[in-house]
Amino acid sequence: MDTTHQDPTDLHAAPDADLDADLDADLDADxxxxxxxxxxxxxxxxxxxxxxxxxxLEREQFPRYHxxxxxxxxxxxxxxxxxxxxxxDARYPWKYGVTLVWGSEPEPWRTAFNDASPFDHSWHVDRAxxxxxxxxxxxxxxxxxLERAKVxxxxxxxxxxxxxxxxxxxxxxxxVRARWTVDASGHARVxxxxxxxxxxxxxxxxxxxxxxxxxFRPLEDSGDIxxxxxxxxxxxxxxxxxxxxxxxxxxxxxxxxxAEATAAGRSAEDLFDAAxxxxxxxxxxxxxxxxxxxxxTVRDFSLTARRFSGPGWVGVGDAVAFVDPLFSSGVWxxxxxxxxxARALDACLTDPDAAPAALGHxxxxxxxxxxxxxxxxxxxxxxxRHREDYLEKAQAATRVFAENSQVGxxxxxxxxxxxxxxxxFDPLGDRxxxxxxxxxxx
Numbered sequence: 297m298d299t300t301h302q303d304p305t306d307l308h309a310a311p312d313a314d315l316d317a318d319l320d321a322d323l324d325a326d327x328x329x330x331x332x333x334x335x336x337x338x339x340x341x342x343x344x345x346x347x348x349x350x351x352x353l354e355r356e357q358f359p360r361y362h363x364x365x366x367x368x369x370x371x372x373x374x375x376x377x378x379x380x381x382x383x384x385d386a387r388y389p390w391k392y393g394v395t396l397v398w399g400s401e402p403e404p405w406r407t408a409f410n411d412a413s414p415f416d417h418s419w420h421v422d423r424a425x426x427x428x429x430x431x432x433x434x435x436x437x438x439x440x441x442l443e444r445a446k447v448x449x450x451x452x453x454x455x456x457x458x459x460x461x462x463x464x465x466x467x468x469x470x471x472v473r474a475r476w477t478v479d480a481s482g483h484a485r486v487x488x489x490x491x492x493x494x495x496x497x498x499x500x501x502x503x504x505x506x507x508x509x510x511x512f513r514p515l516e517d518s519g520d521i522x523x524x525x526x527x528x529x530x531x532x533x534x535x536x537x538x539x540x541x542x543x544x545x546x547x548x549x550x551x552x553x554x555a556e557a558t559a560a561g562r563s564a565e566d567l568f569d570a571a572x573x574x575x576x577x578x579x580x581x582x583x584x585x586x587x588x589x590x591x592x593t594v595r596d597f598s599l600t601a602r603r604f605s606g607p608g609w610v611g612v613g614d615a616v617a618f619v620d621p622l623f624s625s626g627v628w629x630x631x632x633x634x635x636x637x638a639r640a641l642d643a644c645l646t647d648p649d650a651a652p653a654a655l656g657h658x659x660x661x662x663x664x665x666x667x668x669x670x671x672x673x674x675x676x677x678x679x680x681r682h683r684e685d686y687l688e689k690a691q692a693a694t695r696v697f698a699e700n701s702q703v704g705x706x707x708x709x710x711x712x713x714x715x716x717x718x719x720x721f722d723p724l725g726d727r728x729x730x731x732x733x734x735x736x737x738x
Contacts, residue, residue, distance in 0.1 A: 370711020
């Protein structure tokens with residue numbers, strides 16, 4: 297099927313309608329992307345928009361469940377670039393800010409996106425449908441999407457350069473020969489685990505435990521998410537109104553605390569219940585509600601890869617960097633890395649001699665974003681500070697000076713500070729991104 301004439305506004309193309317007729321044939325492409333989550337579908341779509349031939353391999357069949365339902369407003373320019381803003385507004389409830397119960401003062405406090413952003417809202421999303429929307433959008437732009445495609449090995453040449461991947465789909469073994477390979481496979485790190493080591497951030501080795509509650513009591517600012525520290529038991533709680541009727545409520549605590557509790561005969565459910573009982577606000581949201589059967593647990597270990605790219609390959613999203621989800625920055629960080637990677641790879645495909653400069657610049661800027669968020673999460677993770685300390689540290693770190701110190705805080709946690717370096721990214725330019733991570737040590 298010739299996908300070059302497919303209507304890019306048609307987001308409902310039949311799954312795998314764009315695959316080669318010969319299901320046993322190997323494939324050739326400019327770029328192969330491993331992973332169809334937000335980072336993978338974003339880099340694939342942006343490259344296809346630039347006329348590049350892209351194959352995307354996704355291990356699962358969408359829609360599939362995923363946690364991470366709250367987006368920050370810094371993602372709005374990307375959603376617009378993908379042509380999906382109207383669809384997002386129609387599908388998902390708006391998120392206007394964050395209500396926090398954090399710091400030495402007992403009263404909740406609030407930060408709104410429009411305090412420091414041209415975008416007054418982002419969205420609370422159902423990740424199954426959101427991720428499927430992004431993947432269908434990639435299809436609609438001509439990306440050859442193969443679902444149920446499990447990558448089994450990375451192809452490398454005698455010089456060590458990555459030249460594609462081998463995969464298995466419905467019992468058939470095939471390979472994709474590509475000039476560039478993108479690992480967007482999340483924590484599985486399907487390709488990058490063979491290409492680079494990672495640094496685990498031991499102070500952020502956490503476990504997330506969560507469930508859903510229907511008919512909950514909303515916050516006074518009903519479009520907000522709740523982030524609440526529970527220092528009596530350790531860790532923090534989230535509350536995300538994923539719909540008018542359903543709340544996602546979760547507890548994040550250290551892996552060490554979970555291991556200790558398990559050794560003492562306490563379950564993850566016991567830990568969750570104790571955290572909820574120790575809360576001031578989260579418990580009032582769920583008390584009138586009806587719990588949805590089932591509870592989920594996932595390892596939330598923060599990491600940064602030693603390398604984000606190498607000969608023939610690039611990594612984006614959780615495959616190369618994951619930061620504690622305290623500020624809901626995961627999808628934004630991954631998709632921002634994809635924006636940078638798409639522009640860098642387009643430059644590499646246009647002029648292979650430019651690859652070292654383009655990828656070097658990509659890695660410096662992307663690593664800076666990750667470092668900035670990681671540094672502030674570490675500072676903020678101490679829930680005993682005064683609220684103004686958090687705000688002033690963010691203001692100093694972002695170099696945003698205003699009468700209201702909250703401006704810097706919103707700029708940082710919403711991703712707005714980094715937008716000039718993302719939207720204006722020139723892979724062959726000399727801009728190295730924001731520099732406020734260094735200020736975190738001041």
